[in-house]
Amino acid sequence: MGGRKSSALFLALTLCLTFLLTSTWNLALVVLGRGEAEAAGERNVADWYILGLDARDYASRIVPRVPLAERQWVRHHKVLVVWGKAEPQQDRFNWSYFDQEINARLADGTDSIMLLLTAAVPVWARDPSYGDKADKAPPRDLRDWYDFCSRVAERYAPVVDFYEIWNEPGWDRDSSAWYNYGVYHFGGQVETDYLPLLQLAYQAIKEKDPTGIVVCGDLQCINDPDPDRGTELYGLLFDDVNRPGQDVSVKVEAAKPIVAERPMYFRYNSTWDDGHDSLGATAPASDWYFAEGCTRPGFHTYLCLQNPDPTLTAAVDIDYYCGDGSKIEKTVDVGPQSRLTVAVHGDGLGIGVHDDAHGDVSIKVHSGVPIVAERPMYFNYAGMWAGGHDSLGATAPAS
Structure with missing residues (x-):
């Protein structure tokens, strides 16, 4: 050379x-x-x-x-x-x-x-x-x-x-x-x-x-x-906000027992700085329950649905139980080995924004193909406290 x-x-x-x-x-x-x-x-x-x-x-x-x-x-x-x-x-x-x-x-x-x-x-x-x-x-x-x-x-x-x-x-x-x-x-x-x-x-x-x-x-x-x-x-x-393929789910496997959690830090909507953390689920399940949710102004609630099955599409039923006593039912398909995000505060698969008891919501998720469901939530509470948190659902109610 x-x-x-x-x-x-x-x-x-x-x-x-x-x-x-x-x-x-x-x-x-x-x-x-x-x-x-x-x-x-x-x-x-x-x-x-x-x-x-x-x-x-x-x-x-x-x-x-x-x-x-x-x-x-x-x-x-x-x-x-x-x-x-x-x-x-x-x-x-x-x-x-x-x-x-x-x-x-x-x-x-x-x-x-x-x-x-x-x-x-x-x-x-x-x-x-x-x-x-x-x-x-x-x-x-x-x-x-x-x-x-x-x-x-x-x-x-x-x-x-x-x-x-x-x-x-x-x-x-x-x-x-x-x-x-x-x-x-x-x-x-x-x-x-x-x-x-x-x-x-x-x-x-x-x-x-x-x-x-x-x-x-x-x-x-x-x-x-x-x-x-x-x-x-x-x-x-090079658009970090709108580029597709940035939503991801993760499966962790190990030859010996381990503990895995997922910290996440964000600037939501380029405005709300915070972080949240969640332990993983040990297995997918057919049912997931979330007691907390809110779609009042200043609150953005999501459902993240992971279908780890390599071949089967998951037909997912989402039941919203609102604070005013109403129940809203939605259905959505989640493809094999993929993730779907539902904006609960949106009008499509969600219930929309409501500045009353209808915006206080609990959720049940059911799927014939076992899936994993979690509920991230981002907020600017009272216009003063910005942040977010995340939770896996419960797989069954309890006494």
Whole structure:
């Protein structure tokens, strides 16, 4: 490998990188070099566009066919590092192909190199729950992905400037590319499954290459000539409030008896700071009872329903016993191995907000498939005391 990054470009993460995917014979030229940009007074490198070459098998296909003088027109290169090819067996790496590709570009002279860390996922690391798309989905153990990213950065940090994480994850299992053309680049759900891969890759790479720039993969999710369409994932992916897939239930198993509890700290509605804690249930049950609940103004009450069954959908009956003596019945399905949240203070599956005895509520939950139910509650009592608490239900009334 060559020396430290030949002309390192220390760019902000928001840098917009444009790499031109070309055929073997079409070489892309740099639009604006660093010296030209500074001469033009454009020192904000986050606004740069870099036009480079994404060519597969550069050493064996480009080098023998294109004269050196013409190859040297290209100053920025993108190199795929396919996980399954680099680590065909766990902890046994073969870097020979990637060394050859990078060395060929260094020999020609380059201003920057971007590595694209991407699928196919090695067979040994695949998660069978993703079915026939497991080859391009998150691995069974995310620690294996972290280790791969760390090894890549450790080996190539001296000569690489950028690391892109996954090839076009916006083309996921339900994108228009899949429905229209049968093409996918991410076998998971990008809204929920991609961010952990990006975060882990960032951590692993920065540990080995602190000055390397980690770039998010392309999140464009539809095929449309309008560049403003299909871009909503860019905002949604990093929206900590509205991003889907953030509600989670947990099952803990141990070979020997243990005690498990779940502390939780929050800023509810970006306003109410507090925390609460709950012991776990030792088993799912068909019935859960909650004596306390409130949907008066300033109180938000929820039911969290977990169905741990791997195959059966739970048909759940929710009975609300209100302080005015009325009873309201609701039903909802909870899919296998999933969680559902019911807003008791909402008008759908709940009873709505009521500033009277109707808003004082107890709840019974029944399911033919055993489930786990708990009741979080958040409040701003009397407009003065903000907080929250949480409780598992009782599985039966008692004398």
